[in-house]
Amino acid sequence: MANILVVDDELGIRDLLSEILNDEGHTVELAENAAQARAARQRMRPDLVLLDIWMPDTDGVTLLKEWSSSGLLSMPVVMMSGHATIETAVEATKIGAHSFLEKPITMQKLLKAVEAGLARNTPSLAAVPLARKPGMGVVVPMPVPELTVEAAMTGGQTVPPVVDMGPQARQVFELDKPLRDARDEFEKCYFEFHLAKEGGSMTRVAEKTGLERTHLYRKLKQLGVDLSRGKRNTSSAA
Numbered sequence: 001m002a003n004i005l006v007v008d009d010e011l012g013i014r015d016l017l018s019e020i021l022n023d024e025g026h027t028v029e030l031a032e033n034a035a036q037a038r039a040a041r042q043r044m045r046p047d048l049v050l051l052d053i054w055m056p057d058t059d060g061v062t063l064l065k066e067w068s069s070s071g072l073l074s075m076p077v078v079m080m081s082g083h084a085t086i087e088t089a090v091e092a093t094k095i096g097a098h099s100f101l102e103k104p105i106t107m108q109k110l111l112k113a114v115e116a117g118l119a120r121n122t123p124s125l126a127a128v129p130l131a132r133k134p135g136m137g138v139v140v141p142m143p144v145p146e147l148t149v150e151a152a153m154t155g156g157q158t159v160p161p162v163v164d165m166g167p168q169a170r171q172v173f174e175l176d177k178p179l180r181d182a183r184d185e186f187e188k189c190y191f192e193f194h195l196a197k198e199g200g201s202m203t204r205v206a207e208k209t210g211l212e213r214t215h216l217y218r219k220l221k222q223l224g225v226d227l228s229r230g231k232r233n234t235s236s237a238a
Contacts, residue, residue: 003046013052013080024215048075053080064095
């Protein structure tokens, strides 16, 4: 797990991000302005920084420039803002920001940005020495072909146009509705399917969906999923 510095002048944002990241097992340091961020940066040497752009004393872009010019930008920085323009985001990226998160920040986008930022410090395959046995040649990794959009969405695999996963997985979704409502409807169906498939086991569903148990439980309650449904289905099948 990583040491993450969250810099934001809004208490609610700091508390929310801290709660999510702590649940993921990260160590979180909080700063409400640039002065506190400088001190925390020196003290904890963070693996990643979540930095708000609009702050009262020194804005996030100025602080990013400061770290960059003084050689302190040794960690990935994810910029955050609910009012920044595209030009501001591009400027921050040119200075050295790893990525940009637009507020309000969803848990899914936050965790993806953090994962991508931390992955920047992970040695690539090219940097790892290749082991070989005496008398054997060096194994040279083949270049990975560029994926099409369809291949990237399916993990590089070719799938048929329609995938039949059984009657339990079939669901018709009404698309003529707001995105948030349609997404919630899909997510509820998705989690209910996996709960039934795994016999109501939160541990197996968490592993299957890639969510930490605390976040999974919170998400299911938010969507109004009946947590006993999978167990009832298993019992009735028995």
